[in-house]
Amino acid sequence: MRRIIGIITGVAILALMIWASVLIVSSPSPKPQIGEIDYSLFDYDNIMALIDNTDYSSINPDSIIATSEITGNLPEKIIGDPNAKVLIYEYADYACSHCAEMNTVTKKLLDKYDGKVAIVYRGFLLNGYPNNVEAAAAANAAAIQGYWEKYKNLVYSEQSTWLYLTSDVVPYFGNLFVEASDGKGDLDKFYEDMESESIAKKLAFDHAMGEAVELTGTPTFRINGEKISGGDLETYVSDLVNN
Numbered sequence: 001m002r003r004i005i006g007i008i009t010g011v012a013i014l015a016l017m018i019w020a021s022v023l024i025v026s027s028p029s030p031k032p033q034i035g036e037i038d039y040s041l042f043d044y045d046n047i048m049a050l051i052d053n054t055d056y057s058s059i060n061p062d063s064i065i066a067t068s069e070i071t072g073n074l075p076e077k078i079i080g081d082p083n084a085k086v087l088i089y090e091y092a093d094y095a096c097s098h099c100a101e102m103n104t105v106t107k108k109l110l111d112k113y114d115g116k117v118a119i120v121y122r123g124f125l126l127n128g129y130p131n132n133v134e135a136a137a138a139a140n141a142a143a144i145q146g147y148w149e150k151y152k153n154l155v156y157s158e159q160s161t162w163l164y165l166t167s168d169v170v171p172y173f174g175n176l177f178v179e180a181s182d183g184k185g186d187l188d189k190f191y192e193d194m195e196s197e198s199i200a201k202k203l204a205f206d207h208a209m210g211e212a213v214e215l216t217g218t219p220t221f222r223i224n225g226e227k228i229s230g231g232d233l234e235t236y237v238s239d240l241v242n243n
Contacts (some may be wrong), residue, residue, distance in 0.1 A: 040195040042133040044125060050204035051211070061209040062089065062225045064120060072201030074140065077148055080110055080118030086240045088117065088233075089222040091124040091210045094135035095163060099219045100156040102230050107153070109237055116241050121152070122206035124218050131162060131169050134194075136203050138173035141193035142180055151180040170194070 037046045059065060064082055067075045090106065092099035109117055123136045135155055142151035154176045155162075162172050170191070177190050193199060213222060221228040228236050 037200070039197055039200050042137055042194075044127055044133055047125060047133065047200060047203050047207060050200060051208050054201075054204065054208070056205070056208045056212065059209070059212070061212040062222060065205075065209075070201070071205045072196075072198035074144070074198060074202040077121045077143055078118060079106075079121065079149055081115060082118055082120075084116055084118040086113070086117045086223065086237055088119045088237070090119050090121050091206075091213075091215055091218055091220045091222075092121065093124055093126045093129060093132050093218045094139060094152075094155050095129040095132035095159065096126060096218045097159065098230065100159045102219045102233075103153065103156045105230070105233065109234065113237065113241050117237060122209055123203060124210035124215055124220070125203065125207050126218060130164055133203070134169055134173065135162070137194045137199050138170075138177070138190075140199045140202050141190045142177050142185070144193050144199075145181065145185050145190065147177070147180045147185060151177060154180055 037049060039046065054070060056070070059070075064076050064078070064087075065071060067073050088106070088109075090102075092102070106119055110119065123139070125132055125136065139148060139152055139155060142148050155173075158176065162169055165172055173194075174187055174191060177185055178187060210220070213220075213227070219230055221230065221233055223236065223240070
């Protein structure tokens with residue numbers, strides 16, 4: 001009888017241990033608190049934690065936002081005249097292949113309607129995309145030194161090369177910065193800025209603006225508060241410019 005009880009007890013304990021281990025594995029890890037964030041990790045959850053701890057409710061996402069603490073004291077990334085007749089708000093992820101394709105389209109629009117069209121570019125981080133936080137941090141670090149537009153184009157054109165790099169991805173982005181700046185940029189500052197709280201706040205701000213307009217994917221374009229699909233963008237812009 002004792003042996004039977006012992007077997008039953010052992011089975012029960014084993015079942016409890018298995019259940020507990022499954023519970024631990026299946027339970028989501030808590031998001032880091034602000035004081036726990038290591039900005040050098042380029043971690044998606046770190047950016048989401050910043051968003052969760054920041055109030056963006058007073059900001060109109062369909063407007064150019066002045067620099068402030070909430071943006072990491074970094075300005076909007078604008079190509080063209082911000083007072084242009086057509087102002088396009090673009091939300092994109094540097095690791096998104098469709099965003100890379102649309103980058104050639106937006107470049108063509110800016111050239112075709114020079115002075116009449118401008119783009120406000122905001123990053124929207126897609127969960128699970130490899131190296132996208134690193135790419136966004138690198139692009140913003142290049143922007144601080146005035147090389148963002150050329151750097152953005154390089155990051156998109158080289159997307160297939162850096163997308164699945166592991167330990168070499170940050171030096172790779174550094175090499176792109178040297179190319180974008182024609183060797184004139186400060187590479188040490190570039191790396192330092194990549195890991196800064198200021199850029200993390202900027203990534204969080206851009207993403208939060210996308211959440212505010214209920215983005216479901218990238219690339220997404222907004223003009224006059226209206227969502228425009230990538231396939232309709234050229235026609236829509238042409239109609240606005242010519243009317």
